[in-house]
Amino acid sequence: xxxxxxxxxxxxxxxxxxxxxxxxxxxxxxxxxxxxxxxxxxxxxxxxxxxxxxxxxxxxxxxxxxxxxxxxxxxxxxxxxxxxxxxxxxxxxxxxxxxxxxxxxxxxxxxxxxxxxxxxxxxxxxxxxxxxxxxxxxxxxxxxxxxxxxxxxxxxxxxxxxxxxxxxxxxxxxxxxxxxxxxxxxxxxxxxxxxxxxxxxxxxxxxxxxxxxxxxxxxxxxxxxxxxxxxxxxxxxxxxxxxxxxxxxxxxxxxxxxxxxxxxxxxxxxxxxxxxxxxxxxxxxxxxxxxxxxxxxxxxxxxxxxxxxxxxxxxxxxxxxxxxxxxxxxxxxxxxxxxxxxxxxxxxxxxxxxxxxxxxxxxxxxxxxxxxxxxxxxxxxx
Numbered sequence: 001x002x003x004x005x006x007x008x009x010x011x012x013x014x015x016x017x018x019x020x021x022x023x024x025x026x027x028x029x030x031x032x033x034x035x036x037x038x039x040x041x042x043x044x045x046x047x048x049x050x051x052x053x054x055x056x057x058x059x060x061x062x063x064x065x066x067x068x069x070x071x072x073x074x075x076x077x078x079x080x081x082x083x084x085x086x087x088x089x090x091x092x093x094x095x096x097x098x099x100x101x102x103x104x105x106x107x108x109x110x111x112x113x114x115x116x117x118x119x120x121x122x123x124x125x126x127x128x129x130x131x132x133x134x135x136x137x138x139x140x141x142x143x144x145x146x147x148x149x150x151x152x153x154x155x156x157x158x159x160x161x162x163x164x165x166x167x168x169x170x171x172x173x174x175x176x177x178x179x180x181x182x183x184x185x186x187x188x189x190x191x192x193x194x195x196x197x198x199x200x201x202x203x204x205x206x207x208x209x210x211x212x213x214x215x216x217x218x219x220x221x222x223x224x225x226x227x228x229x230x231x232x233x234x235x236x237x238x239x240x241x242x243x244x245x246x247x248x249x250x251x252x253x254x255x256x257x258x259x260x261x262x263x264x265x266x267x268x269x270x271x272x273x274x275x276x277x278x279x280x281x282x283x284x285x286x287x288x289x290x291x292x293x294x295x296x297x298x299x300x301x302x303x304x305x306x307x308x309x310x311x312x313x314x315x316x317x318x319x320x321x322x323x324x325x326x327x328x329x330x331x332x333x334x335x336x337x338x339x340x341x342x343x344x345x346x347x348x349x350x351x352x353x354x355x356x357x358x359x360x361x362x363x364x365x366x367x368x369x370x371x372x373x374x375x376x377x378x379x380x381x382x
Contacts, residue, residue: 043137043151045112046317050084052077053106055127057119057143058094061191061228062257064281065091065117068303068364069142073115076304076311081318087115094227096123103127107134113314117141121195122335137317140340141310144195148338151317152327154310156301156345158196162203164349165252165278168297170207173217173250176276182247185212186240187222188233188262190254197224200254200280208252220244225258233258237265250276256286256298263294282350282359287370290352291378297351300358309343352379 092099118124137151190197289295371382
Protein backbone atom coordinates (compact mmCIF):
# COMPACT_ATOMS: atom_id res chain seq x y z
CA UNK A 1 0.00 0.00 0.00
CA UNK A 2 1.28 3.45 -0.95
CA UNK A 3 1.01 6.58 1.24
CA UNK A 4 0.47 9.93 -0.39
CA UNK A 5 2.50 12.95 0.82
CA UNK A 6 -0.76 14.47 2.08
CA UNK A 7 -1.72 11.44 4.18
CA UNK A 8 1.83 11.32 5.56
CA UNK A 9 1.59 15.02 6.57
CA UNK A 10 -1.75 14.41 8.27
CA UNK A 11 -0.31 11.49 10.22
CA UNK A 12 2.67 13.55 11.30
CA UNK A 13 0.42 16.41 12.34
CA UNK A 14 -1.81 14.06 14.31
CA UNK A 15 1.22 12.61 16.11
CA UNK A 16 2.52 16.08 16.88
CA UNK A 17 -0.83 17.19 18.32
CA UNK A 18 -1.01 14.03 20.40
CA UNK A 19 2.46 14.59 21.79
CA UNK A 20 1.61 18.20 22.58
CA UNK A 21 -1.58 17.20 24.40
CA UNK A 22 0.35 14.61 26.41
CA UNK A 23 2.97 17.18 27.36
CA UNK A 24 0.25 19.61 28.43
CA UNK A 25 -1.46 16.95 30.51
CA UNK A 26 1.78 16.05 32.22
CA UNK A 27 2.50 19.71 32.91
CA UNK A 28 -0.96 20.14 34.41
CA UNK A 29 -0.24 17.30 36.83
CA UNK A 30 3.06 18.75 38.00
CA UNK A 31 3.08 19.94 41.60
CA UNK A 32 5.65 21.88 43.55
CA UNK A 33 7.50 19.54 45.89
CA UNK A 34 10.28 21.90 46.84
CA UNK A 35 12.66 20.88 44.08
CA UNK A 36 12.99 21.55 40.39
CA UNK A 37 11.25 24.47 38.73
CA UNK A 38 9.04 26.10 41.34
CA UNK A 39 6.91 28.01 38.82
CA UNK A 40 5.93 25.09 36.59
CA UNK A 41 2.59 23.37 36.16
CA UNK A 42 -0.35 24.80 38.07
CA UNK A 43 1.63 27.86 39.21
CA UNK A 44 2.76 28.97 35.77
CA UNK A 45 1.47 32.54 36.29
CA UNK A 46 4.26 33.06 38.80
CA UNK A 47 7.05 32.84 36.21
CA UNK A 48 8.38 36.36 35.80
CA UNK A 49 5.91 37.68 38.37
CA UNK A 50 6.48 41.22 39.58
CA UNK A 51 3.19 41.80 41.44
CA UNK A 52 2.79 40.17 44.85
CA UNK A 53 -0.31 40.36 46.99
CA UNK A 54 0.07 40.14 50.78
CA UNK A 55 -3.04 39.39 52.82
CA UNK A 56 -2.92 39.76 56.61
CA UNK A 57 -5.67 38.37 58.86
CA UNK A 58 -6.44 41.01 61.50
CA UNK A 59 -4.82 43.51 63.82
CA UNK A 60 -6.91 43.35 67.00
CA UNK A 61 -5.56 39.93 68.07
CA UNK A 62 -1.93 41.05 68.17
CA UNK A 63 0.09 44.17 67.42
CA UNK A 64 2.52 42.01 65.43
CA UNK A 65 0.52 41.96 62.19
CA UNK A 66 0.80 45.66 61.40
CA UNK A 67 3.76 46.58 63.59
CA UNK A 68 6.05 43.72 62.52
CA UNK A 69 4.77 41.49 59.70
CA UNK A 70 3.55 44.25 57.40
CA UNK A 71 6.83 46.21 57.23
CA UNK A 72 8.96 43.04 57.34
CA UNK A 73 7.18 41.53 54.34
CA UNK A 74 7.38 44.76 52.33
CA UNK A 75 11.10 45.04 53.07
CA UNK A 76 11.79 41.38 52.28
CA UNK A 77 9.94 41.47 48.97
CA UNK A 78 11.86 44.59 48.01
CA UNK A 79 15.13 42.87 48.94
CA UNK A 80 14.60 39.54 47.20
CA UNK A 81 12.48 40.79 44.27
CA UNK A 82 14.11 44.16 43.49
CA UNK A 83 12.34 44.48 40.14
CA UNK A 84 8.89 43.83 41.57
CA UNK A 85 6.30 46.51 42.16
CA UNK A 86 5.47 47.50 45.71
CA UNK A 87 3.34 44.64 47.08
CA UNK A 88 -0.39 45.03 47.56
CA UNK A 89 -0.80 44.67 51.34
CA UNK A 90 -4.28 44.36 52.82
CA UNK A 91 -5.65 43.41 56.23
CA UNK A 92 -8.91 41.48 56.60
CA UNK A 93 -9.73 43.01 59.97
CA UNK A 94 -10.81 39.63 61.30
CA UNK A 95 -13.29 38.86 58.51
CA UNK A 96 -13.13 35.80 56.25
CA UNK A 97 -15.45 37.51 53.76
CA UNK A 98 -13.23 40.56 53.61
CA UNK A 99 -10.10 38.48 53.14
CA UNK A 100 -11.66 36.57 50.24
CA UNK A 101 -12.76 39.84 48.61
CA UNK A 102 -9.25 41.23 49.03
CA UNK A 103 -7.76 38.13 47.40
CA UNK A 104 -10.20 38.39 44.49
CA UNK A 105 -9.29 42.05 44.06
CA UNK A 106 -5.58 41.17 44.00
CA UNK A 107 -6.17 38.50 41.36
CA UNK A 108 -8.22 40.93 39.28
CA UNK A 109 -5.37 43.47 39.46
CA UNK A 110 -3.00 40.83 38.13
CA UNK A 111 -1.13 39.88 41.29
CA UNK A 112 0.60 36.65 40.29
CA UNK A 113 1.83 35.41 43.69
CA UNK A 114 -0.19 35.66 46.90
CA UNK A 115 1.25 35.52 50.42
CA UNK A 116 -1.71 34.80 52.70
CA UNK A 117 -1.84 34.79 56.49
CA UNK A 118 -5.33 33.32 56.78
CA UNK A 119 -7.89 34.58 59.24
CA UNK A 120 -9.48 31.11 59.14
CA UNK A 121 -7.32 28.16 58.13
CA UNK A 122 -10.23 26.30 56.52
CA UNK A 123 -12.12 29.20 54.95
CA UNK A 124 -8.95 30.41 53.23
CA UNK A 125 -8.98 27.28 51.07
CA UNK A 126 -11.38 29.19 48.82
CA UNK A 127 -8.63 31.74 48.19
CA UNK A 128 -6.24 28.97 47.18
CA UNK A 129 -8.74 27.50 44.72
CA UNK A 130 -9.56 30.87 43.16
CA UNK A 131 -5.85 31.59 42.78
CA UNK A 132 -5.21 28.14 41.32
CA UNK A 133 -7.84 28.77 38.65
CA UNK A 134 -5.57 31.59 37.46
CA UNK A 135 -2.38 29.51 37.94
CA UNK A 136 -1.35 31.78 40.83
CA UNK A 137 0.47 30.15 43.75
CA UNK A 138 -0.47 30.87 47.35
CA UNK A 139 2.18 30.89 50.06
CA UNK A 140 0.50 30.28 53.43
CA UNK A 141 2.17 32.68 55.85
CA UNK A 142 2.40 32.01 59.59
CA UNK A 143 -0.89 30.05 59.65
CA UNK A 144 -1.55 26.88 57.70
CA UNK A 145 -4.22 26.87 54.99
CA UNK A 146 -6.08 23.58 54.89
CA UNK A 147 -5.79 23.02 51.15
CA UNK A 148 -3.38 20.63 49.45
CA UNK A 149 -3.08 23.04 46.51
CA UNK A 150 -1.32 25.63 48.65
CA UNK A 151 2.12 26.07 47.12
CA UNK A 152 4.17 26.57 50.31
CA UNK A 153 3.78 27.05 54.04
CA UNK A 154 6.05 29.42 55.98
CA UNK A 155 5.79 29.64 59.74
CA UNK A 156 7.44 28.65 63.00
CA UNK A 157 7.48 25.26 64.66
CA UNK A 158 4.15 25.93 66.34
CA UNK A 159 4.03 22.77 68.44
CA UNK A 160 7.38 23.95 69.79
CA UNK A 161 5.83 27.32 70.66
CA UNK A 162 3.31 25.56 72.89
CA UNK A 163 6.02 23.32 74.30
CA UNK A 164 8.09 26.35 75.32
CA UNK A 165 5.09 27.83 77.10
CA UNK A 166 4.26 24.54 78.81
CA UNK A 167 7.87 23.83 79.74
CA UNK A 168 8.20 27.25 81.33
CA UNK A 169 5.17 26.47 83.47
CA UNK A 170 6.57 23.05 84.36
CA UNK A 171 9.85 24.62 85.47
CA UNK A 172 8.34 27.48 87.48
CA UNK A 173 4.84 26.58 88.70
CA UNK A 174 5.92 25.51 92.18
CA UNK A 175 6.65 29.08 93.29
CA UNK A 176 3.13 30.14 92.39
CA UNK A 177 1.41 27.09 93.85
CA UNK A 178 3.09 27.81 97.17
CA UNK A 179 2.29 31.51 97.04
CA UNK A 180 -1.40 30.96 96.33
CA UNK A 181 -2.02 27.81 98.39
CA UNK A 182 -3.60 26.17 95.35
CA UNK A 183 -2.51 24.37 92.21
CA UNK A 184 -5.25 25.47 89.81
CA UNK A 185 -4.35 25.79 86.14
CA UNK A 186 -6.38 27.89 83.69
CA UNK A 187 -5.78 27.54 79.94
CA UNK A 188 -6.92 30.27 77.56
CA UNK A 189 -6.17 29.12 74.03
CA UNK A 190 -6.37 31.01 70.74
CA UNK A 191 -9.03 30.67 68.07
CA UNK A 192 -10.01 27.11 67.13
CA UNK A 193 -10.26 28.27 63.50
CA UNK A 194 -6.52 29.01 63.52
CA UNK A 195 -4.49 25.82 63.04
CA UNK A 196 -1.63 27.43 64.97
CA UNK A 197 -3.78 27.68 68.10
CA UNK A 198 -4.48 23.96 67.90
CA UNK A 199 -0.75 23.28 67.63
CA UNK A 200 0.10 25.64 70.50
CA UNK A 201 -2.41 23.79 72.67
CA UNK A 202 -0.96 20.44 71.62
CA UNK A 203 2.58 21.48 72.50
CA UNK A 204 1.54 22.96 75.83
CA UNK A 205 -0.35 19.83 76.82
CA UNK A 206 2.64 17.65 75.98
CA UNK A 207 4.52 19.49 78.72
CA UNK A 208 1.63 19.93 81.17
CA UNK A 209 -0.33 16.68 80.98
CA UNK A 210 2.20 14.72 83.09
CA UNK A 211 1.82 17.34 85.83
CA UNK A 212 -1.96 17.29 85.54
CA UNK A 213 -2.18 13.49 85.64
CA UNK A 214 0.29 13.43 88.55
CA UNK A 215 -1.76 15.90 90.58
CA UNK A 216 0.87 18.62 90.73
CA UNK A 217 -1.43 20.89 88.71
CA UNK A 218 -5.23 20.81 88.59
CA UNK A 219 -6.82 21.79 85.27
CA UNK A 220 -9.91 23.76 86.25
CA UNK A 221 -10.76 25.79 83.14
CA UNK A 222 -9.83 25.62 79.45
CA UNK A 223 -11.32 27.45 76.48
CA UNK A 224 -10.55 28.34 72.89
CA UNK A 225 -11.02 32.07 72.31
CA UNK A 226 -12.91 33.00 69.11
CA UNK A 227 -10.95 35.36 66.85
CA UNK A 228 -8.19 35.61 69.48
CA UNK A 229 -10.40 38.33 70.92
CA UNK A 230 -8.70 40.10 73.83
CA UNK A 231 -11.87 41.24 75.67
CA UNK A 232 -13.24 37.69 75.41
CA UNK A 233 -10.04 36.39 77.03
CA UNK A 234 -10.61 38.80 79.92
CA UNK A 235 -14.15 37.48 80.33
CA UNK A 236 -12.81 33.93 80.30
CA UNK A 237 -10.31 34.74 83.03
CA UNK A 238 -13.00 36.41 85.11
CA UNK A 239 -15.16 33.30 84.72
CA UNK A 240 -12.27 31.10 85.87
CA UNK A 241 -11.67 33.32 88.89
CA UNK A 242 -15.35 33.20 89.83
CA UNK A 243 -15.40 29.42 89.40
CA UNK A 244 -12.37 28.93 91.67
CA UNK A 245 -13.03 31.64 94.24
CA UNK A 246 -10.02 33.60 92.96
CA UNK A 247 -7.71 30.64 93.45
CA UNK A 248 -5.53 30.36 90.34
CA UNK A 249 -1.84 29.55 90.36
CA UNK A 250 -1.13 29.39 86.62
CA UNK A 251 -2.77 31.01 83.61
CA UNK A 252 -1.59 29.52 80.33
CA UNK A 253 -2.44 32.25 77.82
CA UNK A 254 -1.68 31.69 74.16
CA UNK A 255 -0.48 35.18 73.19
CA UNK A 256 0.51 38.56 74.61
CA UNK A 257 -2.63 40.38 73.48
CA UNK A 258 -4.87 38.07 75.48
CA UNK A 259 -2.35 37.97 78.33
CA UNK A 260 -2.78 41.73 78.68
CA UNK A 261 -6.51 41.44 79.30
CA UNK A 262 -6.05 38.36 81.50
CA UNK A 263 -3.71 40.49 83.61
CA UNK A 264 -6.43 43.16 83.78
CA UNK A 265 -8.80 40.56 85.22
CA UNK A 266 -6.14 39.49 87.72
CA UNK A 267 -5.55 43.11 88.72
CA UNK A 268 -9.23 43.47 89.56
CA UNK A 269 -8.87 40.48 91.89
CA UNK A 270 -5.59 41.84 93.37
CA UNK A 271 -3.73 38.86 91.88
CA UNK A 272 -1.50 40.52 89.28
CA UNK A 273 2.07 39.30 89.73
CA UNK A 274 0.87 36.44 91.94
CA UNK A 275 -0.17 34.16 89.05
CA UNK A 276 2.19 32.67 86.45
CA UNK A 277 1.00 34.08 83.09
CA UNK A 278 2.37 32.99 79.72
CA UNK A 279 2.23 34.77 76.37
CA UNK A 280 3.54 34.81 72.82
CA UNK A 281 4.73 37.23 70.11
CA UNK A 282 7.17 39.28 72.23
CA UNK A 283 5.09 42.41 71.72
CA UNK A 284 6.12 45.67 73.33
CA UNK A 285 3.17 45.40 75.72
CA UNK A 286 4.05 41.79 76.52
CA UNK A 287 7.68 42.65 77.30
CA UNK A 288 6.53 45.57 79.46
CA UNK A 289 4.25 43.23 81.42
CA UNK A 290 7.22 40.92 81.97
CA UNK A 291 9.39 43.82 83.18
CA UNK A 292 6.61 44.91 85.55
CA UNK A 293 6.27 41.39 86.94
CA UNK A 294 2.70 40.83 85.75
CA UNK A 295 3.55 38.36 82.96
CA UNK A 296 6.09 35.59 83.36
CA UNK A 297 7.21 34.83 79.81
CA UNK A 298 6.51 35.21 76.13
CA UNK A 299 7.63 33.39 72.99
CA UNK A 300 9.78 35.34 70.56
CA UNK A 301 9.29 34.54 66.92
CA UNK A 302 11.76 36.42 64.75
CA UNK A 303 9.23 37.67 62.22
CA UNK A 304 11.85 39.12 59.83
CA UNK A 305 13.14 35.55 59.31
CA UNK A 306 9.62 34.39 58.50
CA UNK A 307 9.06 37.30 56.12
CA UNK A 308 12.41 36.68 54.42
CA UNK A 309 11.53 33.02 53.87
CA UNK A 310 8.21 33.95 52.26
CA UNK A 311 9.89 36.52 50.02
CA UNK A 312 12.65 34.09 49.01
CA UNK A 313 10.03 31.53 47.98
CA UNK A 314 8.19 34.19 45.99
CA UNK A 315 11.44 35.19 44.29
CA UNK A 316 12.15 31.56 43.38
CA UNK A 317 8.64 31.15 41.97
CA UNK A 318 9.15 34.27 39.86
CA UNK A 319 12.56 33.14 38.65
CA UNK A 320 11.41 29.56 38.05
CA UNK A 321 14.25 28.20 40.16
CA UNK A 322 14.45 25.40 42.69
CA UNK A 323 13.20 25.92 46.24
CA UNK A 324 14.88 22.77 47.58
CA UNK A 325 17.52 24.69 49.50
CA UNK A 326 14.81 26.79 51.17
CA UNK A 327 12.51 24.00 52.33
CA UNK A 328 15.19 21.35 52.92
CA UNK A 329 12.62 18.60 52.40
CA UNK A 330 10.31 19.78 55.19
CA UNK A 331 6.59 19.25 54.65
CA UNK A 332 3.39 19.93 56.58
CA UNK A 333 0.27 17.79 56.26
CA UNK A 334 -3.13 19.28 55.46
CA UNK A 335 -6.47 17.78 56.37
CA UNK A 336 -7.25 16.98 52.73
CA UNK A 337 -4.21 14.77 52.30
CA UNK A 338 -1.66 17.32 51.16
CA UNK A 339 1.98 17.64 52.18
CA UNK A 340 3.02 21.22 51.71
CA UNK A 341 6.69 22.13 51.22
CA UNK A 342 7.45 24.15 54.32
CA UNK A 343 9.89 26.53 55.97
CA UNK A 344 9.56 26.38 59.77
CA UNK A 345 11.64 28.78 61.84
CA UNK A 346 12.61 28.20 65.49
CA UNK A 347 10.84 30.06 68.34
CA UNK A 348 12.62 31.25 71.50
CA UNK A 349 11.36 31.47 75.08
CA UNK A 350 11.83 34.92 76.64
CA UNK A 351 11.51 36.01 80.26
CA UNK A 352 13.12 38.77 82.32
CA UNK A 353 16.50 36.97 82.25
CA UNK A 354 17.08 37.13 78.48
CA UNK A 355 15.19 40.16 77.14
CA UNK A 356 18.47 41.97 76.46
CA UNK A 357 20.10 39.06 74.64
CA UNK A 358 17.10 38.23 72.42
CA UNK A 359 14.53 40.83 71.36
CA UNK A 360 16.71 43.83 72.21
CA UNK A 361 19.87 42.38 70.68
CA UNK A 362 17.99 41.56 67.46
CA UNK A 363 16.42 45.01 67.27
CA UNK A 364 12.97 43.44 67.31
CA UNK A 365 11.93 45.99 69.93
CA UNK A 366 13.79 49.03 71.19
CA UNK A 367 14.74 49.94 74.73
CA UNK A 368 12.79 53.17 74.39
CA UNK A 369 9.64 51.25 73.43
CA UNK A 370 9.71 48.67 76.20
CA UNK A 371 10.88 51.06 78.91
CA UNK A 372 8.12 53.61 78.35
CA UNK A 373 6.14 53.88 81.61
CA UNK A 374 8.40 51.27 83.23
CA UNK A 375 10.32 52.41 86.35
CA UNK A 376 14.04 52.97 85.84
CA UNK A 377 16.23 50.09 86.98
CA UNK A 378 13.55 47.48 86.36
CA UNK A 379 15.25 44.09 85.98
CA UNK A 380 18.43 45.76 84.77
CA UNK A 381 16.88 46.64 81.40
CA UNK A 382 15.24 50.03 81.84
